Amino acid sequence: MVTSTNPATDVDVQGSxxxxxxxxxxxxxxxxxxxxxxxxxxxxxxxxxPGAQMADAVPDWLSSAHAALRIPRQGRVEEPAxxxxxxxxRVYEAHPTVEDSGTVxxxxxxxxxxxxxxxxxxxxxxxxxxxxRASNLLLSSLNLDRCTxxxxxxxxxxxxxxxxxxxxxxxxxxxxxxxxxxxxxxxxSAVADPASVPGLVEAxxxxxxxxxxxxxxxxxxxxxxxxxxxxxxxxxxxPLPGHGVxxxxxxxxxxxxxxxxxxxxxxxxxxxxxxxxxxMSAARLYADQSAITxxxxxxxLPPSLHQVSGVDFAGGYRPSEDHERIxxxxxxxxxxxxEGNPSLVVLGDVCGKGLEAAVLTGKIxxxxxxxxxxxxxxxxxxxxxxxxxxxxxxxxxxTLVLASAVREGRSVRMRVTSAGHPPPLVVxxxxxxxxxxxxxxxxxxxxxVRADSADLFLAPGETCVLYTDGxxxxxxxxxxxxxxxxxxxxxxxxECAGMPAESIVERVQMVAAQWVGxxxxxxxxxxxxxAPRSHHLSAVNGHTRGRFTA
Amino acid sequence: MSTExxxxxxxxxxxxxxxxxxxxxxxxxAATSLVQRALDDGVDPxxxxxxxxxxxxxxxxxxxxxxxxxxxxxxAATAINDRAVAxxxxxxxxxxxxxxxxxxxxCVDGEWHALPARLLAEVLRLRGWHVDYLGAQVPVPHxxxxxxxxxxxxxxxxxxxxxxxxxAHATITACQxxxxxxxxxxxxxxxxxxxxxxxxxxxxxxxxRSAADRIQRAPLARPEPGHQPIDDLPHLDDQEYTMVTRSRxxxxxxxxxGLDDAFPAMRQYNDLQRERTAEDVAHIVDFLATALxxxxxxxxxxxxxxxxxxxxxxxxxAYSLPPALGxxxxxxxxxxxxxxxxxxxxxxxxxxxxxxxxxxxxxxQP
Numbered sequence: 001m002v003t004s005t006n007p008a009t010d011v012d013v014q015g016s017x018x019x020x021x022x023x024x025x026x027x028x029x030x031x032x033x034x035x036x037x038x039x040x041x042x043x044x045x046x047x048x049x050p051g052a053q054m055a056d057a058v059p060d061w062l063s064s065a066h067a068a069l070r071i072p073r074q075g076r077v078e079e080p081a082x083x084x085x086x087x088x089x090r091v092y093e094a095h096p097t098v099e100d101s102g103t104v105x106x107x108x109x110x111x112x113x114x115x116x117x118x119x120x121x122x123x124x125x126x127x128x129x130x131x132x133r134a135s136n137l138l139l140s141s142l143n144l145d146r147c148t149x150x151x152x153x154x155x156x157x158x159x160x161x162x163x164x165x166x167x168x169x170x171x172x173x174x175x176x177x178x179x180x181x182x183x184x185x186x187x188x189s190a191v192a193d194p195a196s197v198p199g200l201v202e203a204x205x206x207x208x209x210x211x212x213x214x215x216x217x218x219x220x221x222x223x224x225x226x227x228x229x230x231x232x233x234x235x236x237x238x239p240l241p242g243h244g245v246x247x248x249x250x251x252x253x254x255x256x257x258x259x260x261x262x263x264x265x266x267x268x269x270x271x272x273x274x275x276x277x278x279x280m281s282a283a284r285l286y287a288d289q290s291a292i293t294x295x296x297x298x299x300x301l302p303p304s305l306h307q308v309s310g311v312d313f314a315g316g317y318r319p320s321e322d323h324e325r326i327x328x329x330x331x332x333x334x335x336x337x338x339e340g341n342p343s344l345v346v347l348g349d350v351c352g353k354g355l356e357a358a359v360l361t362g363k364i365x366x367x368x369x370x371x372x373x374x375x376x377x378x379x380x381x382x383x384x385x386x387x388x389x390x391x392x393x394x395x396x397x398x399t400l401v402l403a404s405a406v407r408e409g410r411s412v413r414m415r416v417t418s419a420g421h422p423p424p425l426v427v428x429x430x431x432x433x434x435x436x437x438x439x440x441x442x443x444x445x446x447x448x449v450r451a452d453s454a455d456l457f458l459a460p461g462e463t464c465v466l467y468t469d470g471x472x473x474x475x476x477x478x479x480x481x482x483x484x485x486x487x488x489x490x491x492x493x494x495e496c497a498g499m500p501a502e503s504i505v506e507r508v509q510m511v512a513a514q515w516v517g518x519x520x521x522x523x524x525x526x527x528x529x530x531a532p533r534s535h536h537l538s539a540v541n542g543h544t545r546g547r548f549t550a
Numbered sequence: 551m552s553t554e555x556x557x558x559x560x561x562x563x564x565x566x567x568x569x570x571x572x573x574x575x576x577x578x579x580a581a582t583s584l585v586q587r588a589l590d591d592g593v594d595p596x597x598x599x600x601x602x603x604x605x606x607x608x609x610x611x612x613x614x615x616x617x618x619x620x621x622x623x624x625x626a627a628t629a630i631n632d633r634a635v636a637x638x639x640x641x642x643x644x645x646x647x648x649x650x651x652x653x654x655x656x657c658v659d660g661e662w663h664a665l666p667a668r669l670l671a672e673v674l675r676l677r678g679w680h681v682d683y684l685g686a687q688v689p690v691p692h693x694x695x696x697x698x699x700x701x702x703x704x705x706x707x708x709x710x711x712x713x714x715x716x717x718a719h720a721t722i723t724a725c726q727x728x729x730x731x732x733x734x735x736x737x738x739x740x741x742x743x744x745x746x747x748x749x750x751x752x753x754x755x756x757x758x759r760s761a762a763d764r765i766q767r768a769p770l771a772r773p774e775p776g777h778q779p780i781d782d783l784p785h786l787d788d789q790e791y792t793m794v795t796r797s798r799x800x801x802x803x804x805x806x807x808g809l810d811d812a813f814p815a816m817r818q819y820n821d822l823q824r825e826r827t828a829e830d831v832a833h834i835v836d837f838l839a840t841a842l843x844x845x846x847x848x849x850x851x852x853x854x855x856x857x858x859x860x861x862x863x864x865x866x867x868a869y870s871l872p873p874a875l876g877x878x879x880x881x882x883x884x885x886x887x888x889x890x891x892x893x894x895x896x897x898x899x900x901x902x903x904x905x906x907x908x909x910x911x912x913x914x915q916p
Contacts, residue, residue, distance in 0.1 A: 136775035141729045143701035150729075283698075290699050322659070323691035478828035479806075480799030491822075495622050500578070503625040510662045513687070533576065 023109060024092075028054050028066055030102030041108065044087060061085030062094055062106070069096055069104050084111065091115050127268060130158050134272060138279035142286040145187070151240070151250065151276040152179040159269050160252035160261075162226050165240070165276075167248040168204055169194060178226040190223040197224060203239035203249035212266050213237045217256075224251060234260040238269050240277030245284055247277040300326045300358050302525070308335045308343050310407035312530040314501035316509045320353045320470070320523045328357030329468045329525035332365055334372055341406065342413075344375040347466040347527045348400030348421065357523075360396055364389070378402045378417035382440070382449050389444030397444035401466050405529050410460050412531040417453040419443050422472065425490065426456060427463040427504075431497040433490040436464070461498045461533035470524035471508065476516040484515050501530040559584075560591055562601035569634065570606050573627045574619075581630045582637040595644040596676050599635065599669050600759050607631050607665050617863045631665060639672055648680035651703040653765065654730075656684040656693055658709040658718045658738075666736055667708035670758040674706075677762055690721050697730050704731045704752070704770050706761060709738035712853070713836040716791075716843045719749040723779045726750070731770035735761050745844055750782045783843065790885045791842040798835050801881055805831045808877035809870060816870075830857070831874055838878070841891050850891045851898040858899060872899055 018025055024041035028034050032054045041048060048057035055063045065083040084093040090112040097105040137150045148165050155163035156179040167175040174192045179185040194200045197220055199213030217232040225232055233256035240247040250273050254260060261269075305313040319327035331347040346368055350357045367388050371381045381402060389398065399420035405412055416424050420442025426434045440451025456464060467489070474484040492511050496504045505528050512524060559565050565588055572580035588598055610627045613619040619627070638644050655671040657664055664686035671683035682700060684693065697705065705725045709718045715738055722732045731752035739746045743754030752770045755761030780786060794801070806828055809816055819827065834854075841850035858871060879892040 133775070137729065140727055140775050141701070142698035143728075146701045146729060286698060290695070322689035325692070478799075478802050478825065478832035480802070495620070496625075497622065498576070499622050499626045500576075500629045503622075503629040506629075506662065507621075507625050513660070513662075 023107060026058070026106045026108065028104055028106070032063070032066060035103065044092075044108065059085055059087055065094060065096070066104055066106070069098055130154075131271065131275065134275055138275060142283050144280060144283040144287050147276070147280045147283045148177050148248075149179075149185040149187075151280065152177040152185045155179070155250055155252060155269075155272065155276075156181045156183070159265070159272065161255045161258065162229050162253045164224060164226065164251040164253070165248055166194070166200065166204065166251065168246045174223075176223070180226055180229060186226070192221060192223050196221045197237060197251070199237045200249055200251075203237050204246055206239060206242050206246040209241075210239055212270060214261075215251075217253075225253065229253065229255070231256045233258060236261055236266060236269065238266075238273045240273050240280060242277050242281035242284075245281040247280040247284070250276065297326060300362050302326075302331055303333070305333050305527070307532070308333060309339060310532065311343060311405050311412050312501040312532050313343075313345065313527065314505045314530075315527045316505040316525070318470075318509060318513070318521075318524045320521060324354065326355070326358040326361075327523035328353045328361060329470060329523040330361035330365055331466070331525055331527045332368070333527070334369070334375070336375075336406070337372075342376070342404035342415070343406070344372065345403040345405060345466065345527055345529060346400060347403075347468065347525060348398050349468045349470075349523070349525070350398045351396045353523055357396070360394055360398070363392065363394075364398060364400075375404060378404070378415065378453050379451055382417070382419050382443060382451055386443045386447075386449045390447065394444070397442050399442045401438075403464065403466060403529060405464075407531075410531070412458040412462075412529070414456040414458065414464055414529065415453050416456060416464065416466075417451050419449065419451050422467065422469055422486070423454075425465045425467075425493055426458070427465065427493045427497055429459055429461045429497060431494045433493050458529070458531040460531050463493075463496070463499075463501065463504060463528055463530040465493060465504065465508070466527040466529070467508070468523065468525045470522035471512050471526065474512055474516045474521045474524070476519045476521075480519075484512060488515075498533060500533075501528040504528045504530075560588065560593055562593075562597055565593070565598070565602045566605050569602055570609060573606055573610070573630050573634075574623075576623070576626050576630065578630050578633050581634045585634045585637050586641055589638065589641045589643040592643075595638055595641070596673055596759075598638055599672055599676075600757070603631055603634055603638075604666075604669055604758065615860060615863065628663075628665060632668065635665070635668055635672060639675070644672075644676060646676055646678050648675075648678060650677070650679045652680040652682065652700060653704055653706060654682045654684065654693070654696060654700065654702045655706045656688040656708070657686045658707060658714045658721055659687050659689050660714045660717055661709050661711060661736075661738075662686050663710045664708075666710065666758065667706070670706055670708070670735070670761055673758050673762045674765070677766065679765075690717075690724050693721065694724050694728060697725060697728050702730060704733055704765065706765070707732055707734045707751075708736045709734070710736045712738045712740075712849055713833075713840050714738055715745055715749065715840055719779065719782075719843075722749055722751050723777075726752070726773035726777065727775075729772050729775070731773055733761060733765060733770065740846075740849070745846070745849075748782065748844060748846075750777070750779070783845070785845040785887070786843070788885075788887065790887050791839055793885065794835065794839045794842060794882065794888060798832065798839070801835050801878065802828055802831050804881050805874050805877045808880075809873060812873050812877075813870065827870065830870075833857070834874060834878065838888060838891060842887055845887070847891055847894050851894050854895040855898050872896055875899070 018038040021038050022040060024044045025038045026034065026041045026048060027036040034048050034050055034052045034054060034057055036050060037048050045058055054066050061083060062085065082093055082095055084091060090110055093109045093111050095107040095109065134154050138147055141147055148167065152163050152165045162178065162180045165177045172191060173189040174194060175189045177185050177187050194204055198215055199210065202210045213236065215235040215237055217235050220235060232253045234254045236252050238250045240250055252269060302315060302317040305315045313333045315331050317329065319325060328350040334344045336343050348364065350360045367385055371384055374381050401416060401418050401421045401424060403414055403416040403424065405414045416436045416438050417440060418438040419440040423438050424436045426436060428434065436454045436456060438452055438454040441449045443449060458464060472484055472486050472489055475481055492508060496507055505526055508526050559568050568584055569581060572584060585598060589595060607628065610619065610624055614624045653674055655667050657667050668683065671681045675681045682696065684696065707718065707721060718738065725732045733753040733755060734746045734751040735755045739754060746754035752773065753764055755764050837850055837853040841847060875892050875896045879889055882888040
């Protein structure tokens with residue numbers, strides 16, 4: 001407090017200054033009686049006149065603050081305390097100055113707007129955090145079901161007491177996901193007409209743009225209200241905008257005993273719906289695209305091989321790029337039309353890699369399939385394939401190996417023909433590895449192709465390995481830059497003598513994968529043809545106990 | 551190789567012995583019919599998987615490590631075990647309706663030992679889950695595309711080789727980033743699954759049975775978005791892992807060069823012998839890098855002790871191991887964490903030899 005040397009003028013000066021001060025000031029004594037009020041305080045608290053008791057003159061929060069403070073506290077330094085509370089519909093802070101005598105000077109500060117601003121800021125922060133979290137959760141997945149569930153759950157947690165996400169009609173069913181606050185999303189599908197909920201049809205169409213629609217809770221059909229929810233007080237329907245693709249609609253429900261939706265909340269729900277709708281339509285597009293890819297890819301994927309007519313076949317394929325599943329290498333095993341005739345194995349390599357090469361492998365595989373009636377004449381097959389490739393608009397060429405294999409007694413008789421491809425390797429029971437004596441020109445480059453076939457005989461447990469140069473030309477190893485090479489491949493195969501066909505495939509793939517490590521590599525394909533070691537035919541389908549062949 | 555057994559074994563221990571004999575002999579027919587017969591006799595399919603086939607496969611690994619089985623025999627044995635699983639899954643006793651949620655089972659990229667994952671997949675299938683089994687070495691992009699497509703409740707990820715742990719971490723993080731929790735298992739995650747938590751896995755299980763129990767007990771919470779993987783492993787800030795991984799080839803070369811100088815005898819090695827030695831050195835570097843990634847010295851010293859043991863089992867003296875560690879320490883003298891690990895590795899070799907069962911084996915070493 002200001003002190004002056006002249007006490008006579010002091011009161012006047014103080015009195016006039018106080019009385020005109022823009023903030024309410026009130027002085028009360030030890031006994032709880034009001035001593036002095038300035039103009040502003042008088043206007044704010046009309047009952048507070050000098051001499052009045054605080055308890056009668058001011059709001060309870062202030063009089064009890066005064067009661068707590070007025071006891072003299074000589075010699076004790078107190079933390080300056082601040083009280084606050086309502087005066088009418090405004091909020092005030094009361095800052096006390098305590099004299100030793102127990103008289104307290106109360107300075108009152110109107111903090112209503114400050115409070116409101118703080119509250120608005122807090123709400124805005126909450127909403128920003130909510131939208132941020134919603135975006136994170138929605139963007140992280142391209143799975144439609146997951147996006148739908150997340151939408152229902154987040155809406156129920158932050159926007160309403162319950163939420164229902166309605167997806168576009170499928171047949172005569174309406175796929176819906178409902179979620180109660182603090183509950184888990186429940187997936188269902190309602191046999192329902194969307195027209196039974198006002199505004200739902202328009203919201204589901206996604207066009208023309210429609211505003212959020214208030215719905216009379218008494219008129220909605222049963223399926224809109226989640227089980228165990230009780231009576232809805234207010235319901236709004238908001239479209240989930242899908243940017244060209246209908247994404248669905250969001251129905252928000254609040255209970256009858258709680259507050260309804262403010263216009264501000266409705267705007268905010270639209271902001272959330274915009275994000276959810278974008279995520280859901282992206283997920284729908286991804287699902288559609290991957291379904292298309294899946295169908296197209298199915299024909300290009302390497303087949304899974306197994307035993308055919310007493311001959312073991314196994315294959316393995318690794319495309320050059322890890323994110324792809326197909327490439328420029330291919331293989332097929334075509335079982336003979338009649339028992340006792342050889343099956344035809346094809347393994348090849350189209351120049352180039354990736355999707356374009358894969359498409360050409362598809363054409364070659366189809367062409368060879370059509371030529372199967374000629375399977376016993378490799379040269380003729382290669383000649384016809386060569387013509388077909390030369391006449392196509394592709395400028396690519398291919399190398400391949402044809403192998404016919406038929407069981408004879410306990411052994412397997414083979415004829416193999418290489419067309420510009422690494423000759424197959426034969427792994428004998430002793431661990432010796434031989435190269436099949438076949439050479440030929442590549443396919444699709446020159447008008448005339450020539451190839452010499454080799455005849456082989458596999459005793460039980462012996463194996464013929466067809467592979468692409470992706471293995472032998474793979475660079476890596478402990479020193480980093482060595483070629484895998486045919487020598488190393490032979491050494492690996494020598495250790496594989498007598499192993500089941502799929503174990504050999506796995507072994508070769510594994511050693512090659514370790515050789516290249518994280519380095520770049522070409523497509524790698526391998527097919528193993530084996531004469532089974534056991535004298536039982538394997539139980540091909542796993543049920544039958546196999547049968548004797550010799 | 552009996553084709554008709556008069557009295558079929560029914561107790562898991564007897565079945566295990568019989569299956570081991572069939573597997574060791576490479577007799578697929580005996581192995582599959584043994585399994586089918588056991589199921590015909592009413593033995594619980596889950597028990598056949600976990601109390602018969604799994605222990606046999608464990609024994610295969612042990613026999614290989616003790617040099618009582620060749621690489622070829624190990625592969626053949628594994629293939630036959632795999633066929634036994636296939637025979638079981640097709641048996642009427644093992645048919646169940648998928649009435650629970652959807653689960654993806656996969657091996658980490660670079661992981662070739664698929665059988666543990668396959669066993670878990672079959673157990674979950676038996677317990678009524680809808681299982682997508684993706685098999686050995688699944689590249690992360692394939693796995694994530696699969697998760698987007700199918701939206702499973704969780705991924706069960708298997709890894710047996712410790713050096714795949716950085717890749718496993720990347721895989722776990724990627725799955726969680728698309729909102730799918732991950733339960734991990736396999737020897738790579740260390741005794742008690744100590745690395746599973748470090749790498750942020752949502753759960754760990756010691757074996758297929760406890761994994762299935764864990765999954766069944768309570769659903770795993772969806773991972774929260776916005777997680778930063780570097781927060782799990784703040785020590786990666788020093789870049790030592792990155793530097794060692796990136797200079798792997800030059801480190802191997804430098805050590806080989808140094809060994810040539812230290813052991814004139816090594817100059818007489820043929821190409822194959824040199825390559826094998828270089829592979830051993832490369833393995834040391836890989837384990838060093840993994841130990842740096844996890845900031846875990848035991849992983850490195852455990853591997854060094856295990857390697858010495860394997861070499862001893864194969865009658866190869868481990869004389870090149872200490873100088874190799876010394877040469878690496880010389881190359882990496884500016885990297886304090888690597889230097890410390892190499893020092894601890896040398897100490898471990900110098901110390902009394904302790905029989906150690908490595909949690910994380912280099913079993914796939916050619």
